[in-house]
Amino acid sequence: MDGSTKAQAAGTAxxxxxxxxxxxxxxxxxxxxxxxxxxxxxxTVLGPSGSGKTTLLQIIAGLVEPTAGRILIDGNDHTxxxxxxxxxxxxxxxxxxxxxxxxxxxxGFPLRMRGLPAAELARRVRAALAMVQLGHLADRPxxxxxxxxxxxxxxARCFVYQPSIILMDEPLGALDRKLREHMQVEIKHLHxxxxxxxxxxxxxxxxALAISDRICLMNQARxxxxxxxxxxxxxPASIFAAEFIGISNVLRGRVxxxxxxxxxxxxxxxxxxxxxxxxxxxxLVVRPxxxxxxxxxxGALAGEVVEHVYAGSETRLLLRLASGTVFxxxxxxxxxxxxxxxxxxxxxxxxxxxxxxx
Amino acid sequence: xxxxxxxxxGRGLRxxxxxxxxxxxxxxVAFLAVFFLFPVLRLLLLSVQDADGGFSLGAYARAFxxxxxxxxxxxxxAIAAETTLIxxxxxxxxxxxLTHLPPRRRGPVLLLVMLPFWTSALVKTFAWLIILGRNGVxxxxxxxAGLIDHPLGLLHGRGGVMVGMVQAMLPLAVLTMLPVMLxxxxxxxDAARTLGASSVQAFWRVFFHLAxxxxxxxxxxxxxxALGYFITPALLGGPHDTMLAQLIITEVQEMMDWNFGGALAxxxxxxxLLTCWLYERAFxxxxxxxxxxxxxxxxxxxxxxxVLLGVTAxxxxxxxxxxAARLGPRLSGWALPAFCxxxxxxxxxxxxxxxxxxxxxxxxxxxxxPGFGLSWFRMVLASPLWRDALLRxxxxxxATGIVATVTGALAxxxxxxxxxxxxxxxxxxxxxPLAIPRIVVAFGLFTLFARLHLVGTSAGLAIGHAVLxxxxxxxxxxxxxxGYDWHLDQAAATLGADRRRVLVxxxxxxxxxxxxxxxxxxxxxxxxxxxxxxxxxxxxxTTLPRQMWDDMILQLNPTLAAVSAIVFVIxxxxLLxxxxxxxxx
Ligand SMILES: Nc1ncnc2c1ncn2[C@@H]1O[C@H](COP(=O)(O)OP(=O)(O)O)[C@@H](O)[C@H]1O
Ligand SMILES: [Mg+2]
Numbered sequence: 001m002d003g004s005t006k007a008q009a010a011g012t013a014x015x016x017x018x019x020x021x022x023x024x025x026x027x028x029x030x031x032x033x034x035x036x037x038x039x040x041x042x043x044t045v046l047g048p049s050g051s052g053k054t055t056l057l058q059i060i061a062g063l064v065e066p067t068a069g070r071i072l073i074d075g076n077d078h079t080x081x082x083x084x085x086x087x088x089x090x091x092x093x094x095x096x097x098x099x100x101x102x103x104x105x106x107x108g109f110p111l112r113m114r115g116l117p118a119a120e121l122a123r124r125v126r127a128a129l130a131m132v133q134l135g136h137l138a139d140r141p142x143x144x145x146x147x148x149x150x151x152x153x154x155x156a157r158c159f160v161y162q163p164s165i166i167l168m169d170e171p172l173g174a175l176d177r178k179l180r181e182h183m184q185v186e187i188k189h190l191h192x193x194x195x196x197x198x199x200x201x202x203x204x205x206x207x208a209l210a211i212s213d214r215i216c217l218m219n220q221a222r223x224x225x226x227x228x229x230x231x232x233x234x235x236p237a238s239i240f241a242a243e244f245i246g247i248s249n250v251l252r253g254r255v256x257x258x259x260x261x262x263x264x265x266x267x268x269x270x271x272x273x274x275x276x277x278x279x280x281x282x283x284l285v286v287r288p289x290x291x292x293x294x295x296x297x298x299g300a301l302a303g304e305v306v307e308h309v310y311a312g313s314e315t316r317l318l319l320r321l322a323s324g325t326v327f328x329x330x331x332x333x334x335x336x337x338x339x340x341x342x343x344x345x346x347x348x349x350x351x352x353x354x355x356x357x358x
Numbered sequence: 359x360x361x362x363x364x365x366x367x368g369r370g371l372r373x374x375x376x377x378x379x380x381x382x383x384x385x386x387v388a389f390l391a392v393f394f395l396f397p398v399l400r401l402l403l404l405s406v407q408d409a410d411g412g413f414s415l416g417a418y419a420r421a422f423x424x425x426x427x428x429x430x431x432x433x434x435x436a437i438a439a440e441t442t443l444i445x446x447x448x449x450x451x452x453x454x455x456l457t458h459l460p461p462r463r464r465g466p467v468l469l470l471v472m473l474p475f476w477t478s479a480l481v482k483t484f485a486w487l488i489i490l491g492r493n494g495v496x497x498x499x500x501x502x503a504g505l506i507d508h509p510l511g512l513l514h515g516r517g518g519v520m521v522g523m524v525q526a527m528l529p530l531a532v533l534t535m536l537p538v539m540l541x542x543x544x545x546x547x548d549a550a551r552t553l554g555a556s557s558v559q560a561f562w563r564v565f566f567h568l569a570x571x572x573x574x575x576x577x578x579x580x581x582x583x584a585l586g587y588f589i590t591p592a593l594l595g596g597p598h599d600t601m602l603a604q605l606i607i608t609e610v611q612e613m614m615d616w617n618f619g620g621a622l623a624x625x626x627x628x629x630x631l632l633t634c635w636l637y638e639r640a641f642x643x644x645x646x647x648x649x650x651x652x653x654x655x656x657x658x659x660x661x662x663x664x665v666l667l668g669v670t671a672x673x674x675x676x677x678x679x680x681x682a683a684r685l686g687p688r689l690s691g692w693a694l695p696a697f698c699x700x701x702x703x704x705x706x707x708x709x710x711x712x713x714x715x716x717x718x719x720x721x722x723x724x725x726x727x728p729g730f731g732l733s734w735f736r737m738v739l740a741s742p743l744w745r746d747a748l749l750r751x752x753x754x755x756x757a758t759g760i761v762a763t764v765t766g767a768l769a770x771x772x773x774x775x776x777x778x779x780x781x782x783x784x785x786x787x788x789x790x791p792l793a794i795p796r797i798v799v800a801f802g803l804f805t806l807f808a809r810l811h812l813v814g815t816s817a818g819l820a821i822g823h824a825v826l827x828x829x830x831x832x833x834x835x836x837x838x839x840x841g842y843d844w845h846l847d848q849a850a851a852t853l854g855a856d857r858r859r860v861l862v863x864x865x866x867x868x869x870x871x872x873x874x875x876x877x878x879x880x881x882x883x884x885x886x887x888x889x890x891x892x893x894x895x896x897x898x899x900t901t902l903p904r905q906m907w908d909d910m911i912l913q914l915n916p917t918l919a920a921v922s923a924i925v926f927v928i929x930x931x932x933l934l935x936x937x938x939x940x941x942x943x
Contacts, residue, residue: 061848061852062851062852063848063851063852082851082856083848083851083852084851084852084853084854084855084856085854086852087854088852089852089853090848090849090852092845092848092849094843094845096843096845096846096848096849098846098849098850098864098868099846099868100867100868109850109853109855110853110854113853113854113855113859114854157853161853161854
């Protein structure tokens with residue numbers, strides 16, 4: 001992460017989008033979007049379904065013509081370069097393996113398009129198959145493979161010709177959870193080995209947190225926030241960012257003088273975000289793991305326990321505040337939970353709460 | 359600044375134009391423009407000219423001056439309407455029964471419907487001639503059984519025409535309404551029954567209503583095809599069953615009066631287009647292609663259509679309920695097969711009876727053949743006339759298949775890729791040859807080919823047949839593309855394949871069975887085609903159907919039975935392979 005941030009600061013962005021936008025008639029699938037992806041960086045594009053992630057990726061790949069804006073790769077304008085000359089690799093959610101070709105022929109396809117001599121082609125295909133541990137399945141048709149194996153063939157077919165930019169559109173979306181976590185590790189590994197610049201689309205926030213150098217969070221066809229997983233998790237820039245990533249407690253209110261007034265009380269603000277004047281709607285965001293139980297009547301807030309959610313390593317406690325807002329906190333395993341209906345207080349350390357515009 | 363912006367926009371437009379997949383349709387569009395739209399429009403021009411090319415309404419004046427031509431027009435409409443009505447009434451139960459058969463049994467039964475659909479019109483007509491003739495199979499059986507004393511005159515009247523026409527059109531009706539019916543969610547029927555509808559009510563109120571677009575499409579196609587028919591009325595009908603197409607042939611071939619022939623052709627096209635227009639108003643054109651668009655009730659004509667059909671459904675529902683109650687549940691369960699099996703027999707048995715006649719040892723068309731012999735086949739193959747005709751038909755059919763498959767498949771690819779408004783326009787253009795009676799297309803091509811010196815050439819025949827085959831190819835390939843995963847093309851492009859290599863290495867191999875089926879359909883269309891052959895062969899280069907027609911008009915003989923058997927076997931084999939390929943998808 002540090003390397004890529006530095007590279008970006010030095011102005012060696014591998015991929016830049018300048019105000020790219022796409023509309024289908026009156027529908028804006030993507031608002032004008034600026035993005036800088038550093039060389040060798042793995043950036044995830046995270047957002048709910050319909051937020052424009054696929055559209056952004058397809059514009060970069062050249063599969064969709066943008067309505068406005070430009071695409072720069074290594075500083076050169078590639079907005080109108082045809083797909084097959086962009087040297088961008090794409091991994092599709094459906095894998096898009098050619099059913100009439102064998103696994104080896106699928107992986108060899110991009111090399112064949114580049115006119116590699118047969119011997120060299122065979123050697124590189126073998127190496128790619130070995131990389132994803134599928135050497136024994138080289139002559140099978142793709143449909144004879146399991147979902148996870150097909151996914152690995154798709155990855156091998158993309159990495160085999162060493163494109164400098166790789167785009168992945170929810171590549172693990174069709175796999176079950178166990179396999180998905182395993183493949184995340186493999187993709188991180190491939191990324192490190194190849195040094196490729198990867199733009200990785202997902203709607204799964206845990207996945208984004210796990211694999212990204214940086215996350216580009218999207219909502220309603222716009223970029224909501226760009227930053228490292230830690231930045232986005234710890235300092236969300238909006239209620240949407242706070243609620244989409246991890247579990248957040250959100251207390252809505254209005255800005256006072258260095259405080260936030262909410263129906264559940266007034267809270268001191270460590271820092272008021274720029275642009276928020278007194279009286280503006282805002283919210284305080286507190287992560288459940290930062291919240292501690294306090295005796296009733298003490299602490300920053302008071303509430304009533306309404307539910308226990310057992311999750312193995314921890315138990316989540318749901319409280320109802322006076323205003324009716326539900327507030328979550330985490331109890332590590334072994335800590336006894338107060339009974340349902342009990343009145344409790346909660347508090348959090350200074351600096352654990354973030355104020356965002358509402 | 360504005361100039362800059364304008365050229366920028368111009369470049370963007372040019373780029374978009376050069377990249378759109380619509381270019382795939384260009385060869386087909388050019389082909390149809392030259393060999394379909396232009397000649398048909400030229401007929402319109404011919405009809406308002408005199409023999410020297412000056413403007414004249416003389417042809418129309420002549421057409422309306424006596425009642426002779428109006429009478430023929432009325433007969434044509436009556437025969438087409440009766441054929442449509444009977445085909446729909448018999449086709450609806452048959453198609454409904456087919457939807458309820460388990461898929462494994464539906465396949466073979468469906469073949470029994472498709473076989474007569476693809477069997478040459480000449481072969482079918484020949485079969486009726488030897489079955490219904492004065493010395494025909496039926497009369498002999500009845501005489502032998504002592505049921506009659508004198509042979510019945512079954513041919514050369516309206517009855518004979520209707521038998522032949524319905525046998526030819528019923529499969530078309532069933533095959534058109536079947537996809538719509540199969541797409542209807544069967545659970546709706548069950549739902550209606552749980553809501554208290556009897557099975558008869560459930561059928562008429564739910565299933566029938568949802569099947570209406572298919573029914574209407576079937577009616578339209580049958581009516582338009584029937585309008586241009588001439589083989590059946592010429593061979594099975596009497597002097598009072600002359601249809602418009604026969605008049606056109608006489609005017610062009612014998613009277614050499616293109617202007618008057620043109621006027622008659624324009625009348626026929628006008629009738630066909632009027633039907634299409636009314637249909638479009640009432641039901642929407644999309645349903646022809648199996649899109650089950652329900653009528654939009656806001657348009658007055660559609661409302662009328664809906665009301666009419668609603669009343670019909672109510673009446674049939676009541677009648678059906680009454681009959682079902684009379685029969686009781688067990689018998690009414692048998693009513694459907696009891697109706698459908700004889701209909702299936704009507705479709706396929708005549709050809710089956712005719713086939714062995716070629717293997718007779720006799721010099722006459724006796725039934726049953728007194729002995730087995732191959733002499734007639736030997737004679738056919740030894741005769742230069744028949745052999746040349748057979749070889750030419752095969753060659754022309756192969757050329758037609760290639761031309762129609764390449765242009766039609768590219769167009770289907772373009773429409774499937776692009777969709778949208780342009781896709782819709784292309785869709786209409788490529789189906790248009792179905793909306794114009796064949797005889798008009800053939801006549802138009804004849805006038806064009808006369809100038810291009812293509813009359814009497816195999817190339818002319820193949821071009822004409824390709825025009826007729828294009829809709830079939832287009833629809834077949836388009837259906838194949840329906841389930842196609844376009845991500846595969848995108849993936850190939852990102853992996854470095856240009857547009858041509860994507861098409862050749864990925865798209866084409868993946869839809870190859872659809873392409874092969876389309877080729878075979880085009881092949882069959884050409885192989886048993888008579889209308890274009892009559893006009894374009896110029897009496898010099900004869901095809902198999904053309905030679906059969908000439909023989910059949912003169913005299914029936916076992917040679918024709920042998921030729922019919924050859925045609926039937928070739929067509930059936932091609933059809934079988936095409937069906938197997940299509941199922942394999
Ligand atoms: N070809 C298209 N035609 C019309 N609307 C589209 C098309 N592709 C995408 N959209 C619309 O653009 C929006 C963004 O879509 P997409 O980029 O696929 O979102 P995501 O990948 O984040 O789920 C959606 O509202 C979608 O309906
Ligand atoms: Mg998407």
